[in-house]
Amino acid sequence: MIVSYDFGHGTGQDRGASGYRNEEHDCREYGVLVIKKLQALGHICYNCTPPASPALTLGQSLAYRVNKANYYGSQLHICMHVNAYKTDVATGCEVEYASNSGKTYADKVSAEISTALGLTNRGPKNQPGLYVLKYTKMTAILIEPFFCDNKSDCSKYNAEKLATAIVKGITGIDTSVVPKVTPKPAAQIAPKYDESIPQGVYQIPGTKGYIEPRTDGGLGIHLNRGNYIVIGKGFIDAYTNDNNGHGDHKRICG
Numbered sequence: 001m002i003v004s005y006d007f008g009h010g011t012g013q014d015r016g017a018s019g020y021r022n023e024e025h026d027c028r029e030y031g032v033l034v035i036k037k038l039q040a041l042g043h044i045c046y047n048c049t050p051p052a053s054p055a056l057t058l059g060q061s062l063a064y065r066v067n068k069a070n071y072y073g074s075q076l077h078i079c080m081h082v083n084a085y086k087t088d089v090a091t092g093c094e095v096e097y098a099s100n101s102g103k104t105y106a107d108k109v110s111a112e113i114s115t116a117l118g119l120t121n122r123g124p125k126n127q128p129g130l131y132v133l134k135y136t137k138m139t140a141i142l143i144e145p146f147f148c149d150n151k152s153d154c155s156k157y158n159a160e161k162l163a164t165a166i167v168k169g170i171t172g173i174d175t176s177v178v179p180k181v182t183p184k185p186a187a188q189i190a191p192k193y194d195e196s197i198p199q200g201v202y203q204i205p206g207t208k209g210y211i212e213p214r215t216d217g218g219l220g221i222h223l224n225r226g227n228y229i230v231i232g233k234g235f236i237d238a239y240t241n242d243n244n245g246h247g248d249h250k251r252i253c254g
């Protein structure tokens with residue numbers, strides 16, 4: 001699907017929260033991983049975060065995000081934040097939404113974060129007044145994975161685990177499971193052969209081909225040293241070699 005996203009705050013008068021950890025830093029850290037994982041799963045992702053500009057007001061920062069997301073016409077918009085309240089008072093993860101389809105995502109994403117990081121699940125939270133949720137035209141969620149002013153929450157923060165949980169909540173796919181790859185057999189390199197006709201063979205008149213009695217009692221019928229068939233008692237083997245590294249052999253009969 002087409003996904004648009006923004007990393008919270010980080011420009012002009014739109015500043016993130018700070019406690020034991022820093023919201024602006026962390027939402028960009030785990031957020032980048034979320035987007036990489038979604039892209040690896042084939043989703044098309046558009047960044048709607050405004051560039052850092054000292055002149056930007058809070059209103060302009062928010063409007064930029066909404067206008068870009070609506071411009072791209074995505075199917076899902078993801079706002080990535082980190083929560084804050086009062087030092088060591090509030091704890092846990094929550095995901096905010098403003099529509100029924102948003103609630104479905106919010107419910108799953110919050111539950112996955114809670115399980116993955118061992119955080120209290122505050123669950124989906126209806127926030128119809130939040131600017132980005134209110135004015136984006138597509139399904140939108142705003143992720144608040146933990147409180148940056150709660151020491152215990154911060155000790156549980158792990159960007160990779162968090163990103164994996166968010167992507168699992170959105171797509172149902174666990175990206176921490178590495179798909180099993182069956183190793184391909186190493187290419188067989190066929191040895192080079194001498195193109196001259198060996199001594200002591202019966203050369204077929206008018207050709208470079210020959211018939212060679214073999215020490216194993218069989219008879220080799222050769223185009224040359226690399227391409228021939230061997231007729232034995234009860235079997236026929238075929239050998240091919242283009243003298244350029246590619247060769248094969250197989251029992252064609254017997």
Ligand SMILES: [Zn+2]
Nearest residue numbers: 008016081082
């Ligand atoms: Zn925020």
